[in-house]
Amino acid sequence: MAKQELTCDDILKELRAKQYRPIYYLMGEESYYIDLIADYITDNVLNETEKEFNLTVVYGADVDVATIINAAKRYPMMSEHQVVVVKEAQAIRNMEELSYYLQKPLLSTILVICHKHGTLDRRKKLAAEIDKVGVLFESKKIKDAQLPAFISSYMKRKGVDMEPKATAMLADFVGSDLSRLTGELEKLIITLPVGQRRVTPEQIEKNIGISKDYNNFELRSALVEKDILKANKIIKYFEENPKTNPIQMTLSLLFSFYSNLMLAYYAPDKSEQGIANMLGLKTPWQAKDYLAAMRKYSGVKTMQIVGEIRYADAKSKGVKNSSMSDGDILRELVFNILH
Template structure:
């Protein structure tokens, strides 16, 4: 099949704010945050409040057929330039292919929004190319862990607040890639900030989100990067005494990503240059390369390969493979000891 048009969340929102509307938006994917943001913006802004009673319809996929959606989309607006039809949980619609006939000649006065969460359409289907010809098909993908700090920074900057890199990483590590939960926690921070100081600091994160500014995965990673045995043991003791503060399942991906990138950094042709290492690792800026510069001073390439192997072994044991009774906390202590010695 032909390549679909490339569309982005920012591009869609830019057109919507300019009041450039497509006759259909098929929003699909595993990240509900962007699907909800687009659908909510359309629901709130395309029509004036007084137009919505007669011209805005919301369906749920499990309660409606494709034929009923087509009937609604073919209606003409009443005392309004447009009508909006929003279908939530579109993944539950039976016989979605029945929409295809409507897509050959959609009404320009209808804005049809299909919200398909936790999955995507089979892109080989005819309906996908039909939507792409006349409207917008958008796949909302989960953010990678490395993309969370810039997302946090951008979100807060858009709300008139700033945040330091350490606080970004603490929040990213503690919340993870669930953007709905992440945004909820960021809103808590925004509410708690005084009007005369719109900065997110580790102290504010500790106070509002409950993540210790001194004992967290960011600080553990820092201790390992700098081979600070005392600090690493302090943090591990804290986690041992406060199981809710962190678990092996959160630390292992963080450690694996760091040492995997560190091994790649050894192959950089100019590994003494932070700028070149950042470019080699596809990092956001040279500042982000400093931990890898430090890591190459503190760990040999052979040791890094051994650490990666040990992390994989620990991951398997944490899931019960060849491990009859060692608790996760003990596995983590053994791993940290191996890394640092």
């Protein structure tokens, strides 16, 4: 039976219980979870006095594998453990050589390797050696459809509730950069009035700078409802405020929505739960917009819309376009979607 991969929550649960492994190899495209685990180990395994002698932080551009192994082989001073953190490990060549150390690692050392924007080849010896004695964790980008659930879960842990529209506005505005997203969430928590533990669209507008009436979430709703007047009002607002509403963000979100809508047509079960399962949504209520859109757009029309969004994206980058402004491109796209 294949070894079950640990999630970020599994790893943090072990660490809180002081169950430490000789190595944590943290890799992948999503920096947020890599930093979360590495920072927890750095901040919590050693106390402030122990850190002075037993915490080593190095960067991949400045070290080689031999240097890392020598650091890992040191014994802790006046402490049960020493922690060695290697940041930007993707810059290190011949990482495979670390496998020799892992055949008999020093149990008093906690070695943390942070390999961002890439992964180890799991077929190689090093991956097998890490799996035997430690944690090989891949931090994957989450899908746009999963962002509302991530936001709700994050805020719930902080004791804060968010209105669904506020959640959707923030997810659409920030996108899947979790480090930036959590920074914006912390900003919202700090700016909440005393005694208030619920974030509203008005607070998003005031503190993040997103209009509660003119944003990508509202544009998507207008297109789902086929509300021509509302959609064009939003496009006009975007045209007048290009810095806070860049066309590439709008096109990306529309492409994601209509691509998912295409998938929704293939769901065996067309209920909210069935659509949510098909699209990997965390909660059935997120499927409501897709069900509403399926009543307004046929599968053939949806396929055409996906093509129109691709064409608009090319135009926004100057392909076969010498004169159209971003506002004109969006206006033409909205017309083609709605007619």
